[in-house]
Amino acid sequence: MKPRKSLPQVVIIGRPNVGKSTLFNRLVGKKLALVDDQPGVTRDRRMGHAGLQGLEFEAVDTAGWEDEDDATLPGRMRVQTQVSLKGADAALFVVDSRAGLTPLDEEIGRWLRQQEVPVVLxxxxxxxxxxxxGILEAYSLGLGEPIPVSAEHGEGVADLYTALAPLISDRAEWLEIEAEAEAAIAADEAAARALAAAEAGEELEELDPTSPLSLAIVGRPNAGKSTLVNRMLGEDRLLTGPEAGITRDSIAVDWEWDDPQSGETRIIKLIDTAGMRKRAKVVDKLEKLSVADGLRAVDYAEVVVLLLDATRGLEVQDLKIASQVVEEGRALMVAINKWDIAEDPSALFNGIRGALEEGLSQLRGVPLFAVSAMTGKGLDTMLAAAFKLREDWSRRVPTAALNRWFDDALAANPPPAPGGRRIKLRYITQVGTRPPRFVIFGTRLTDLPNSYERYLLNGIRKALGFGAVPVRLTLKSPKNPYDSNRGGGGKFSGGQGRD
Known part of the structure; x- marks a missing residue:
């Protein structure tokens, strides 16, 4: 289990509220990091692909440096910042030119002068x-000429490039050559697979099984999400502790997982998110931003793991989070954390299974796993299942097989005839994947009972092997040019209706 190779790393360091996250967002060209006027918003390291006038590197946003004991939350944040400098290619030390130098700036400057990593002030x-x-005062730090910048307005970018490029350009060029070589090898392998499939008369899979799996970890505060990610990575990459709500940003980490069953190395993008409390309890502006950031992470994920706390079981808030994941069309799995300290684990597992079946009625059979972030129990099994779940979520059914199932389903249970008038279901087609989306064409579909829609939807899941992934089903009628009130619009199942 190891992190993936990356571009040259440039770490942004400074005390709280000097504009590190604003500079990070400017470099990556997106508002990835949460920004607010209050100090201490950033707590975990956030990485992003940055570009500066053609110079590409990985920017690392860090928590504000505070002079506190290592055992405290601010102290643990400072330790995370110090660790981030290991293996970095350069550091950007940010000071607030308007506020002038503070004793904390001078402390950070002394520490940076002792490191081997080159620093741009x-x-x-x-x-x-x-x-x-403040710019003149910054000379006294002994870190060379300060670069005047306005991260908020984008001023000083050219001068920053001039100072940073000599420090990382050599490694960036070497990695670019290496990446081009790897891409050429991958292209040759893909061409060979395509030729072999063509000779065998097979259709190529739409999903590349070697592509990275985007896996988001969600749940209530203190369920152990960051601890779980740290266990997978094999390092204290994310800040953890007994305090609830430590994580604020959604943090994505690229990682290579060695599958013990197949022996293959699989690529995973792990996404840790902030804890999601009941909406009524979320009154702080920053917590609202954190929850919104977590929901955006769900939107971009492929598979979402809802992490439960074994000492608290399944609560109403967990079901609300699960419903949001399903409504977004993501593949969902549930993991019960802290299994090593669970009381009566068998009854707990069966109880949660039953509660999920009852409370998440729109999606039966959600995969459920018992894991321990402290010991690593069950993680390999859960990850292997996550890749299988993504395959189902991304699968396209051959047209012939789809129509055979449709004909058999109609023959086994014909549509009803309300008022003696037949409802005709003519044919079905799959219009998309991720999640799987199907359209059924017919007439008088506004009279089709919801129970029959559920029959078709359950048949798609069971007979066509989609299992516990969200499936979207849309019913469409041909438009009647003489009737503005009937036909044409159809009705939707899944997302806007049934799922």
């Missing part, structure tokens, strides 16, 4: 003349 918030005195 950034005097942020330098728009206008208000920051001139």
């Amino acid at each position: 950034i005097a942020n918030k330098a728009e206008g003349n208000a920051g001139q005195s």
Whole structure:
């Protein structure tokens, strides 16, 4: 289990509220990191692909440096920042030119001078003349000439490029050559697979099984999400502790997992998210931003793991989170964490299974696993199942097989004839994957009972092997040009209706 190779790493360091996350967002060209006026918003390291006038690197946003004991939350955040510098190619030390130097800036400067990583000194918030005195003070840090920058307005980017490029450009060029070579090898292998499939008369799979799996971990606060990710990575990559709500940003980490069953190395993008409490309890602006960031992470994930706390069981909030995941069309699995300290584990597992079947009626048979973030129990089994779940979520049914099932389903249970008028279901087609989406064409579909829709939907899942993935079913009638009130619009099942 190992992190993936990356571009040259540039770590952004500084005390709280000097604009590190704003600079990070500017470099990556997206608002990835949460930004707010209050200090200490960032807690975990966040990485993003950055570009600066053609120079590509991996930018690393870090928590604000605070002079606190290592055992405290601010102290643990500082330790995470110090660890982030190991293996980095350069550091951007950000100071607030308007506020001037503080004793904490000087402490950080002394620590950086003792490191072997080259440092570029950034005097942020330098728009206008208000920051001139702070820029001059920054010379006293002994880290070379400060670069005046306004991360919020994008000023000083050219000067930043001039200072940073000599430090990382050599490695960036070497990695680019290496990446091109790997891409050429991958292209040759893909061409060979395509030729072999063509000779065998087979259709190529739409999903590349070697593509990275985007796996998001969600759940209530203190369920152990960050601890679980750290266990997978084999390092204290994310900040953890007894305090609830430590994680604020959704943090994505690329990782290579060695599958013990197949012996293959599989690529996973792990996404840790902030804990999601009941909406009524979320009143703080920053927590609202964190929850919204977590929901966006779900939107971009392929498979979502809902992590439960074995000491608390399944609660109403867990079912609400699960429903949101299903409504977004993501593949869902549930893991019960802290299994090593669970009381009466057999009864707990069966109880949660029954509660899921009852409370998540729109999706039966959601995969359920017992895991321990502390010991690593059950993680390999869960990850192997996540790849299988993605295959189902991404699968396209051959047209012939789909129509055979459809004909058999109609013959076994014909549509009803309300008022003596037949409802005709003519044919079915699959219009998309991820999640699987089907359209049934027919007439008088507005009269089709919901129970018959459920019959068709359950048949798609069982007979066509989709199991516990969300399936979207849409009913469409031909438009009647003489009737503006009937036909044409159809009705939807899944997402907007049934799922």
